[in-house]
Amino acid sequence: MLLSNFVLLNTSISSWFDWSQLPVLIGTLICVLIVLYTTFYQAGRRKFKMREIAGLRAVEDAIGRATEMARPILFTPGWGGDIQRPTTIASMNILSHIAETTARYDCPLIYPTHDPVIMSVAQEVVAESYARAGHPDRFQSDNIRYVSSSQFGYAAAVDGLICRYEPSSIFLLGTFEAESLILAETGNSVGAIQIAGTDSTIQLSFFIVACDYTLIGEELFAASGYLSGDESILASVRSQDIIKVLIAFLLIAATLWATFDPDSSWWRF
Amino acid sequence: MRRRVPQLVCGLFGLLIFTLHFLTSDQAHRTYRLILDDYYQIVFAFALLVGVVSFIRVNLKAVERGKDRPYRIVSLLGLLLMPVLAMGWGIGGDSPFLWVFDNVQVPMQATVFALLAFYVASASFRGFRARSLPATVLLLSALLTLLSRSDLGGFMAEYITPVADWVRYNPSMSARRAILIGIGLGSLTTSLRVILGIERTWLGGGK
Amino acid sequence: MKQLQQRHYVFIGLALVVIVTMLLPYRPEIVPSAETRRMHEYIDSLPEGSVLLISFDHEASSLPEIKPLALALLRHAFSKRLKLIGIALLPEGTGVGYGLMREAAREYDMSYGEDFVYLGFRPQYVAAILSMGESIPETFPEDYLGQAYDQLPMLNGIENYDDLACVISVADGSLTTHWVEYGHARYRVKVSAFVAASMVTTYDPYLASGQIYAMVSGLRGAAEYEKLIGIGGSGARGMLAQTSMHLYVILMIIIGNLIYFRQKQRGRG
Numbered sequence: 001m002l003l004s005n006f007v008l009l010n011t012s013i014s015s016w017f018d019w020s021q022l023p024v025l026i027g028t029l030i031c032v033l034i035v036l037y038t039t040f041y042q043a044g045r046r047k048f049k050m051r052e053i054a055g056l057r058a059v060e061d062a063i064g065r066a067t068e069m070a071r072p073i074l075f076t077p078g079w080g081g082d083i084q085r086p087t088t089i090a091s092m093n094i095l096s097h098i099a100e101t102t103a104r105y106d107c108p109l110i111y112p113t114h115d116p117v118i119m120s121v122a123q124e125v126v127a128e129s130y131a132r133a134g135h136p137d138r139f140q141s142d143n144i145r146y147v148s149s150s151q152f153g154y155a156a157a158v159d160g161l162i163c164r165y166e167p168s169s170i171f172l173l174g175t176f177e178a179e180s181l182i183l184a185e186t187g188n189s190v191g192a193i194q195i196a197g198t199d200s201t202i203q204l205s206f207f208i209v210a211c212d213y214t215l216i217g218e219e220l221f222a223a224s225g226y227l228s229g230d231e232s233i234l235a236s237v238r239s240q241d242i243i244k245v246l247i248a249f250l251l252i253a254a255t256l257w258a259t260f261d262p263d264s265s266w267w268r269f
Numbered sequence: 270m271r272r273r274v275p276q277l278v279c280g281l282f283g284l285l286i287f288t289l290h291f292l293t294s295d296q297a298h299r300t301y302r303l304i305l306d307d308y309y310q311i312v313f314a315f316a317l318l319v320g321v322v323s324f325i326r327v328n329l330k331a332v333e334r335g336k337d338r339p340y341r342i343v344s345l346l347g348l349l350l351m352p353v354l355a356m357g358w359g360i361g362g363d364s365p366f367l368w369v370f371d372n373v374q375v376p377m378q379a380t381v382f383a384l385l386a387f388y389v390a391s392a393s394f395r396g397f398r399a400r401s402l403p404a405t406v407l408l409l410s411a412l413l414t415l416l417s418r419s420d421l422g423g424f425m426a427e428y429i430t431p432v433a434d435w436v437r438y439n440p441s442m443s444a445r446r447a448i449l450i451g452i453g454l455g456s457l458t459t460s461l462r463v464i465l466g467i468e469r470t471w472l473g474g475g476k
Numbered sequence: 477m478k479q480l481q482q483r484h485y486v487f488i489g490l491a492l493v494v495i496v497t498m499l500l501p502y503r504p505e506i507v508p509s510a511e512t513r514r515m516h517e518y519i520d521s522l523p524e525g526s527v528l529l530i531s532f533d534h535e536a537s538s539l540p541e542i543k544p545l546a547l548a549l550l551r552h553a554f555s556k557r558l559k560l561i562g563i564a565l566l567p568e569g570t571g572v573g574y575g576l577m578r579e580a581a582r583e584y585d586m587s588y589g590e591d592f593v594y595l596g597f598r599p600q601y602v603a604a605i606l607s608m609g610e611s612i613p614e615t616f617p618e619d620y621l622g623q624a625y626d627q628l629p630m631l632n633g634i635e636n637y638d639d640l641a642c643v644i645s646v647a648d649g650s651l652t653t654h655w656v657e658y659g660h661a662r663y664r665v666k667v668s669a670f671v672a673a674s675m676v677t678t679y680d681p682y683l684a685s686g687q688i689y690a691m692v693s694g695l696r697g698a699a700e701y702e703k704l705i706g707i708g709g710s711g712a713r714g715m716l717a718q719t720s721m722h723l724y725v726i727l728m729i730i731i732g733n734l735i736y737f738r739q740k741q742r743g744r745g
């Protein structure tokens with residue numbers, strides 16, 4: 001009876017479950033468990049430490065410099081992302097920290113974006129950061145503005161802002177595409193200190209050549225934890241490291257397996 | 270309450286989309302399509318409206334203050350003109366909408382894009398300096414790649430291109446893959462934190 | 477008038493080099509690469525009447541590079557009597573894609589609705605890619621010109637990716653990645669790409685792993701494809717300007733380093 005029930009259940013599962021996606025399901029569940037473990041179990045029991053990231057060490061200096069020079073700070077998340085993109089969320093976390101500091105120093109923060117949803121969220125993030133710093137009156141919603149959804153319309157608008165306001169520090173953190181070098185070179189021409197970070201590998205090369213500091217790939221995700229010291233973010237960075245080690249082991253195992261048994265296929269999914 | 274409801278909606282939809290990914294039934298496919306085709310597009314349309322309103326507000330304020338007035342007026346007229354042309358005469362082959370697009374929008378966009386060529390030259394002039402060993406490696410790889418993508422024939426095609434291709438397919442691709450895995454994991458943990466409600470910045474600041 | 481800076485001379489030099497080489501009558505000899513040949517052979521191998529979905533995933537700005545690439549592809553496909561469905565996932569690619577399809581179709585006397593259709597733009601690219609995997613007619617109930625999907629004879633029986641031979645993304649940015657991550661990973665549709673040269677290294681890992689079946693890139697790729705199909709286009713002409721620009725950049729790098737080492741020596745002295 002039990003066996004026949006099991007067979008029945010198995011057959012019905014077979015009919016609605018996409019078995020080709022089983023490795024994805026297993027992989028995702030492992031990742032979920034690791035994130036939950038580090039966030040809810042480890043985070044309360046141990047202190048996570050993060051290595052020094054030069055670009056993030058320079059954030060405070062960049063804001064201080066802008067205050068001393070009485071020039072604004074420009075922060076833009078690039079043209080390539082939307083609010084559901086994790087890079088944009090990571091960039092919002094950094095914006096929150098920077099906005100809090102600029103509120104304290106009374107340094108204007110300009111935030112042009114190509115996406116109306118990002119604009120709305122950024123306005124909320126910055127307003128709350130200003131309130132947290134105890135200076136809600138210094139918040140100017142028009143400084144966080146939607147400029148254009150078109151790639152080079154956005155690039156031209158941000159270039160225009162850079163040339164007119166001559167910001168002392170520029171943060172290019174988010175998802176960038178071909179506009180990256182146009183923005184970075186214009187920023188350089190007004191003598192701004194530039195901190196950049198993106199998940200686009202091709203644009204990283206442009207940023208490395210043209211900017212003062214570049215956050216490479218995952219450093220962007222770690223940045224908010226680094227800046228705020230938020231335990232939950234640090235825990236997720238820790239979980240990334242654990243998953244990375246697992247992936248490295250899997251890669252080594254698959255490479256060895258494929259070398260000694262070229263006909264095998266379990267690692268091809 | 271202001272945060273709880275959207276957080277709950279996000280968590281539920283995240284879980285739903287995740288579950289639907291593994292299901293093959295017609296009902297699952299219909300639900301998936303409903304979310305993507307209808308809900309998503311409606312939200313997007315309203316979000317665009319928010320952007321347009323903000324754009325008009327910021328520019329009108331600037332016109333009022335007299336700051337960059339001519340440019341602001343051109344921006345506002347542009348915003349008005351395209352929908353009027355599209356609604357009045359359509360967007361087909363010989364419509365005024367397509368004419369303005371081809372003869373105003375495209376050249377303007379191409380001009381800004383073309384700036385990239387100039388900036389590549391100035392950034393190379395300024396940035397590719399043999400300051401250290403890693404900088405020298407970067408410099409040499411750049412030179413190799415530039416030469417290999419130029420059509421000089423003879424010696425270049427025979428010797429430089431294979432070396433540049435080796436750099437592209439081996440050290441460069443390995444590094445890129447490692448960065449991509451790191452980015453993928455960062456994205457994965459951030460997404461999970463959003464779905465699980467640990468990450469709340471996207472709601473507008475709340476930690 | 478502002479005094480000219482060092483970088484302005486770099487700009488003027490570049491403009492002069494490109495203008496002069498564009499005026500030269502010389503056309504370089506093009507040798508098609510293995511990557512371009514693979515794409516050409518694939519299109520060549522498709523039986524007459526196979527359906528290709530061409531996604532114009534680019535902005536209007538990159539037209540000088542995208543146009544020769546797209547036209548080479550469209551000309552080859554029309555010459556093989558393949559059926560083409562055009563779409564755009566970025567608003568600015570919409571008008572461009574429609575114009576390019578009409579231009580190539582006129583050359584081969586192809587009729588709209590029977591040999592090719594243009595479905596136009598769909599916002600939110602990730603949602604659009606996933607949605608087409610479920611149902612193309614429900615994602616695009618009407619074509620670009622407002623005709624109902626079921627009124628277009630060519631589209632009879634085309635429901636989703638299963639009915640297509642391949643999706644070809646003509647892109648100047650990272651949108652092809654989404655075709656790989658969502659179209660290929662979830663629906664197993666074959667994805668190929670015609671991309672701007674700046675994106676090549678972004679897609680190399682996907683090409684090497686087979687997630688992108690074949691890729692043609694940049695003006696060089698366009699020139700190679702033009703040679704393979706035996707039809708002259710603007711790719712070969714652009715190659716000369718590109719080569720001269722590359723040589724100019726190399727010269728700039730050398731001059732930059734000479735200045736750097738001279739300054740360093742002076743500093744020591």
